Amino acid sequence: IMAIGGFSLQKGNIASGKTTCLEYFSKTSNIEVLTEPVSKWRNVRGHNPLGLMYQDPARWGITLQTYVQLTMLDRHLSTISAPVRMMERSIYSAKYIFVENLYRSGKMPEVDFAVLSEWFEWITQNITIPVDLIVYLQTSPQTCLERLKVRCREEEKVIPLEYLEVVHQLYEDWLIKKTSFHIPAPVLVISADDDMQKMLHQYEENREKIIAARNV
Numbered sequence: 001i002m003a004i005g006g007f008s009l010q011k012g013n014i015a016s017g018k019t020t021c022l023e024y025f026s027k028t029s030n031i032e033v034l035t036e037p038v039s040k041w042r043n044v045r046g047h048n049p050l051g052l053m054y055q056d057p058a059r060w061g062i063t064l065q066t067y068v069q070l071t072m073l074d075r076h077l078s079t080i081s082a083p084v085r086m087m088e089r090s091i092y093s094a095k096y097i098f099v100e101n102l103y104r105s106g107k108m109p110e111v112d113f114a115v116l117s118e119w120f121e122w123i124t125q126n127i128t129i130p131v132d133l134i135v136y137l138q139t140s141p142q143t144c145l146e147r148l149k150v151r152c153r154e155e156e157k158v159i160p161l162e163y164l165e166v167v168h169q170l171y172e173d174w175l176i177k178k179t180s181f182h183i184p185a186p187v188l189v190i191s192a193d194d195d196m197q198k199m200l201h202q203y204e205e206n207r208e209k210i211i212a213a214r215n216v
C-alpha cells in the first residue's frame, strides 16, 4: 500500500472503456496511469501471442497467459511517480478471469493450468502487490461488442458475443456476487454503458473516491 494517496486497479470486460477512462484521469489530475501492456502481448520479439491465442487457444493460451502474468507483475512493481496511481486490470484479473475461462471452457490443458497456478500462487504469496481500490467499469456484453467493433483490433475480430458474456459473468461472480475468488481491495462499481458525455460526468462524481482510495 502506498504511503500517499492510493493505488487503484481498473477492471472491466474487453472494450468496456478502461483505457478511455484512464486517459481522462491522466489528463485531468496528478494521477499516474498504467495502461495494459497490450502492445507487448501483440509483439514479443516479433511474435504475436495475443493473435495466436485467439486463433488456437488450446495451443497458445499458456504462452499468452505466461507472458501476461510477467508483464502485469512488471507493471505492478514499477516505480511510482505520482501520489495516486491507476492501473488497467491486474495480475488478479489475468488469472481469475482469463486463465480461469480458458481452463473452464476446456481450452487449457490441466497441466498448463496447474503450472500457471503455481506461478501465480508463488508470486502473490511472496511479493506484495499494492492495491487500495478496485474500480469496476460495469458494462453489458452487448455494449462491449459494439465498442470492440469500433476499436477494430485485428486479433479480436474473431470474438463473439458469447465470449464477452462469459468474461462478464466471471467478473460479476468475482466482484459483485463475491462468490468465486479473493478480492484484494474494496470495489467501486461504475456503470459504464452510457455515452462518453455521461461517462465523463460519472468519472467526475467518483474522482474523490478514487483519489482517496487509501481511505476507502
Ligand SMILES: Nc1ncnc2c1ncn2[C@@H]1O[C@H](COP(=O)(O)OP(=O)(O)O)[C@@H](O)[C@H]1O
Residues within 6 Å of the ligand: 012, 013, 014, 015, 016, 017, 018, 019, 020, 021, 147, 148, 150, 151, 192, 193, 194, 195, 196, 199
Ligand atoms: N462511453 C463510451 N461510449 C462510446 N464509446 C466508447 C466509450 N468509452 C470508450 N469508447 C470507445 O470504445 C472502444 C473501446 O474503449 P477502450 O477504452 O479501448 O476499452 P478497454 O480499454 O476497456 O478495452 C474505443 O474505440 C473507445 O473510443
Ligand SMILES: Cc1cn([C@H]2C[C@H](O)[C@@H](COP(=O)(O)O)O2)c(=O)[nH]c1=O
Residues within 6 Å of the ligand: 013, 014, 015, 016, 018, 036, 038, 050, 053, 064, 065, 068, 089, 093, 094, 095, 098, 099, 156
Ligand atoms: C488481461 C488479459 C487480456 N487478454 C486479452 C483480452 C483482450 O483481447 C486484450 C486486452 O484488451 P482490453 O481491451 O484492454 O480488454 O487482451 C487475455 O486474453 N488474457 C488476459 O489475461
